[in-house]
Amino acid sequence: MFSMSDAVIHVRNLHKSYGRSATKPVLNGVDLTVSPGMVLGLVGTNGEGKSTLIKCLLGLLRITSGEIRVFGEDPWNLSAASKAQIGYVPQEPALLPWMTVRQQLAYAAAFFPTWDATFAAELVERWRLPANERIGPLSLGQKQKVSIVLALAHRPKLLILDEPVASLDPVARRQFLESLMQAAETDDNTILFSTHITSDLERIASHLAMLKDGQIVLCDELDHLKDRVKRLRISAGADLPRTFAIGGALRTEVHGRNALVAMASVDAGLVEELRTRWNADVSVEDLNLEEIFVEMQIA
Amino acid sequence: MQVTPLQFEVHPSSGVPIYRQIMDQVRALVAGGKLAPGDTLPSVRQMGAELGINMMTVSKAYSKLEAEGVVSRSRGQGMVVDRVDVGGTVADRRKELQPFAEQLVVRGIQLSLSDEQMLSVVKSSQRDLRDTASA
Numbered sequence: 001m002f003s004m005s006d007a008v009i010h011v012r013n014l015h016k017s018y019g020r021s022a023t024k025p026v027l028n029g030v031d032l033t034v035s036p037g038m039v040l041g042l043v044g045t046n047g048e049g050k051s052t053l054i055k056c057l058l059g060l061l062r063i064t065s066g067e068i069r070v071f072g073e074d075p076w077n078l079s080a081a082s083k084a085q086i087g088y089v090p091q092e093p094a095l096l097p098w099m100t101v102r103q104q105l106a107y108a109a110a111f112f113p114t115w116d117a118t119f120a121a122e123l124v125e126r127w128r129l130p131a132n133e134r135i136g137p138l139s140l141g142q143k144q145k146v147s148i149v150l151a152l153a154h155r156p157k158l159l160i161l162d163e164p165v166a167s168l169d170p171v172a173r174r175q176f177l178e179s180l181m182q183a184a185e186t187d188d189n190t191i192l193f194s195t196h197i198t199s200d201l202e203r204i205a206s207h208l209a210m211l212k213d214g215q216i217v218l219c220d221e222l223d224h225l226k227d228r229v230k231r232l233r234i235s236a237g238a239d240l241p242r243t244f245a246i247g248g249a250l251r252t253e254v255h256g257r258n259a260l261v262a263m264a265s266v267d268a269g270l271v272e273e274l275r276t277r278w279n280a281d282v283s284v285e286d287l288n289l290e291e292i293f294v295e296m297q298i299a
Numbered sequence: 300m301q302v303t304p305l306q307f308e309v310h311p312s313s314g315v316p317i318y319r320q321i322m323d324q325v326r327a328l329v330a331g332g333k334l335a336p337g338d339t340l341p342s343v344r345q346m347g348a349e350l351g352i353n354m355m356t357v358s359k360a361y362s363k364l365e366a367e368g369v370v371s372r373s374r375g376q377g378m379v380v381d382r383v384d385v386g387g388t389v390a391d392r393r394k395e396l397q398p399f400a401e402q403l404v405v406r407g408i409q410l411s412l413s414d415e416q417m418l419s420v421v422k423s424s425q426r427d428l429r430d431t432a433s434a
Contacts, residue, residue, distance in 0.1 A: 039353060174351060181353060202311035204353045223316040223359065286314025 007069070008158055008190045009034035009057060014066035016052055025064065026052045028214030034192060039184050041201035041222070042194040044211035045297060050194040051091055053211065054162050057192075058088055070158070084112055087156035089164045093147035097136030101129050101146055105153070112154035120153035127175060140167040148176060152183060159183060161193035165200055177204055198289040208289070210296060218296060222289070228265040229292050230284050234258065237279030246270070250295050262287075262295040302334060304341045304349035317352055321360035329369060329380060331428050340370060340378040 011032040017025040026049040034040055044050050055061040056068060059075035068075055071082040096104055101124065109115040124131055127145045130138075135146060144167045151159060159180075165173045181204055184191055195201055201208065201222075208225060210218040218225075229250075234240075236257045244254050250262040266284060274282050287295065307324050309317055328334040340346075343361065347354035361378050364370045370378040387395070407417040 037355075039355075177351060178348070181347060181351075185354065199312045202317070203351055206353060206355055223318055223356070226314060226316040227319075288312045288314045290312065291314070 006035065007033045008036055008038075008071065009192065010067075010069040011053075011057070012067045014053075014056065014068060015064045016049070016056055016061065017064050025214055027056070027064075030066070030211075030214070030216055032209060032216050032219065034190060036188040036190055037184075038207050039180075039191045039205050040193070040207045040209055041205035042192060042209050042211060043196060043198065043201065043293060044194075046196070048211045049214060050211055051162055054160055054192075054194060058086070058160065084114065084154065085157040087151035087154065087159040089144075089147050089151045089159075089161040091162040091166070093140075093143040095135045095143060095146060095150075098134065100132050100134050101138075102131045104135055104146060105149065108150050109153070115154045117153075119155070120149055123149045123152065123179065126179075127172065141169060141172060144168060145172065145176075148179070152179060155183075157189055159189070159191045159193075161191070163194055163196075165195065165197060173200065180204060198293055202289050210293070212297065225292060226286065226289070229287055229295070230263050230266045231287055231291075231295070232259075232261045232263060232266065232271070232274070233283045233285060234261065234274060234278065235281045240278065246274075251298065301338065302328060302341065304346045306333070307346070307350060309350045309352060311352065317356045318360040318363065321346075321357065322364055325360070325364055326369060334380045336380050338380045339373075339376055340380070342377050 009032065011030050014027050014030040015025055016027040030053060042050055042053070052061065056063050057070060057075055059070075059078050062076060070078065071085065073079060073082055096107065099107065105117075105120050105124070109117060109120070123129075127149070129142060129145055129149070135143065138146070144164070148161075148164060151161070165176060168176060177200060180191060180193075183189055184204070193201075205222050208218070208220060208222050209216050232246075236259070239257050240254050240259055242254065244259060245252060246261055246263065248264055250264055252262075253260040271282050271284060274280055306328065307321060309320055311317060313320065315323075325334070325340065334340075340361065341349075343354050343357045346352070346357040350357075361370065365372060365378070368381055371381050373379045403421070404417065407420075412420070
């Protein structure tokens with residue numbers, strides 16, 4: 001594993017509550033390590049604190065307790081050099097409505113020594129953004145595209161996106177994912193994006209982190225996750241007892257002689273044992289990310 | 300012979316990880332004779348761009364195929380198809396085929412086909428594959 005100093009993002013026991021006497025913290029002991037080259041999808045149901053976590057990582061919110069290191073620094077006092085390495089796409093595009101798209105880009109370019117104007121122009125072209133129109137009247141989808149160009153054009157080493165595709169149509173989403181993958185092409189570029197559109201994540205994420213009840217309850221390689229999380233469909237010779245349970249099950253549903261059991265991992269021995277013990281037909285089903293997500297969330 | 304990324308069909312929202320889908324399809328192309336020893340696989344970059352998936356996933360599939368001895372990495376040429384046979388004893392390989400046979404038999408029974416009729420379906424599939432291979 002990577003040591004803390006190698007990690008691009010390192011979060012330890014992070015707590016965040018809003019207000020003075022908040023009884024329910026939004027983040028309640030988050031641990032997370034993001035290594036260089038990872039494309040990490042951050043998932044969680046609405047209101048689980050994905051945006052809060054992202055804002056803490058960027059130093060936009062002051063944490064209640066715990067520790068965060070981004071490029072080895074405290075994000076609340078991030079150096080200019082480190083800031084220049086980060087690209088951020090907020091959930092709500094934060095743009096200057098009176099500027100044209102071209103002006104907005106030129107304005108942002110001034111802040112970044114590594115700004116790649118050719119690349120920015122290329123993206124504007126590819127995404128058919130009206131360079132000479134004012135940003136104010138643009139649709140939310142177009143504003144989001146501008147916001148994404150702003151985050152990509154200085155070729156950041158760390159790209160953080162908060163629900164970047166929420167307002168994009170399917171074609172734009174696909175183009176956006178392509179650009180993201182191009183950004184990830186350089187091995188040490190790291191991407192963290194929150195989403196609840198699991199199909200986008202399945203295309204490009206290398207890792208997945210799941211936020212639930214204020215904690216990261218799962219952080220794993222996406223492939224590994226799909227390889228291990230399975231659902232067992234059990235059809236026994238006789239009615240199963242109400243107490244039917246398998247150690248390590250995420251969720252169990254029993255109806256008479258049939259049972260559905262979601263498992264965090266399954267080995268051949270277990271399946272064999274179930275077959276003989278309950279005189280059962282057991283099939284092992286693969287789960288896609290959405291199904292895994294649902295199983296974990298209701299578990 | 301040369302295969303293109305368009306010959307691959309990837310379903311990101313399947314429960315089967317993408318890298319395994321690619322591995323299965325390469326194996327199928329080899330088994331079906333669409334890829335012969337000496338043929339090359341599309342580059343990782345081509346696959347990633349055409350299929351709209353993370354290139355690391357393609358790399359992973361290729362590396363695992365390399366470890367299995369299906370392809371080998373050749374300087375300047377990328378991944379080259381190695382040899383057609385797979386590892387394991389005959390008993391192991393039969394065991395691997397067993398679940399597919401079960402599926403076939405179950406479906407055959409549902410369609411009320413006789414044992415002989417099911418066998419003839421298998422035989423005609425084998426013929427078809429051989430024909431494509433020699434074509």
